[in-house]
Amino acid sequence: MKRWYMLTVVGADRPGIVARLSETLYHGGCNLGEASMARLGGNFSIMLMAQTDTDIEALRLLLAPLARELNLHVHLDRIEAQLHEHVEPNLRITVSGADRAGIVAEVTGALARAGFNILDLYSDVAGTAAKPIYVMIIDGFAPQGAEALEAALAPLRKTGVDLRLTPLDTLIG
Amino acid sequence: MAILEVLRYPDARLKQVSSAVVEFDERLHRFAADLEATMRASPGCVGLAAPQVNYFQRIALVDVSAKPKLPHNGRMLLINPVILEQHGAVVGREGCLSVPDFTGNVLRAERIVVRSHDLDGAPHEYRCQGYEARAVLHELDHLDGLLFLDRVESPRQDLFRRKNYK
Structure with a gap:
């Protein structure tokens, strides 16, 4: 088998x-x-x-x-695995800022508490060794849409992290 | 009206270039009705091109009006469509009835002007932007034997070429 x-x-x-x-x-x-x-x-x-x-x-x-x-x-x-079971994301969250420990934990913690399911995550440390910047792109599914997440993420913006929420609507043609 | 069978990649017929509609006759009217019935039978589908249903003439149907808060032209039946202008470029996520269970990012023009004919052969011009422009360009590709797979980019490249990359 x-x-x-x-x-x-x-x-x-x-x-x-x-x-x-x-x-x-x-x-x-x-x-x-x-x-x-x-x-x-x-x-x-x-x-x-x-x-x-x-x-x-x-x-x-x-x-x-x-x-x-x-x-x-x-x-x-x-x-246990199945093919052909992709879940389509409905929201992209782009995160960037001066690199420091804790950004991923804070952002993903807030997302998890708001019921967001991460489907794809890519992150990188760019900038220079003296002034590193952190960039992360998360695609996932927000059951209640983008507005519900805005409130959950708002406190993080005050800590100097830039967050951008982009609704994803996959075109089927 | 009939719901037609949708060809699926890697069916080689999807690579065929379709020819211009010459006869604006009763057969064309019947086919357009079948094309629409087939598109409406797939929930969420916003466009369908004739070659996707094994009919190799330059006919495409686009209707994004069910999507909330989008500028649109309603239902557009595009016969012998030609892109007159395109401006800007934006990355968006696409899938296709002919490529089930795969989606990817594709760079498309942000605004277009398209000229086409209606079922009676009368010319029309449409200005489309954003999601609707993407749908038109996706369907017009089918008429030239192209799939979004031919244009798909790595999701990792997104960061470097987002909106208005020129």
């Missing part, structure tokens, strides 16, 4: 990791599902869904030689 696994792979970035990883999985009988790769602080990171009829130990053995050769950390989880 085919089962889904979530693979998390982390290591020093270099060209060719995705190719080697996906070739190994393909030749090992895996079918890939959704995946997301990001280069974070010079590190390679990917999370990907792989479907196979082998058990988790066999999957571990399949990836072990590659992990050793490229010095990658591989983490495997057996997951």
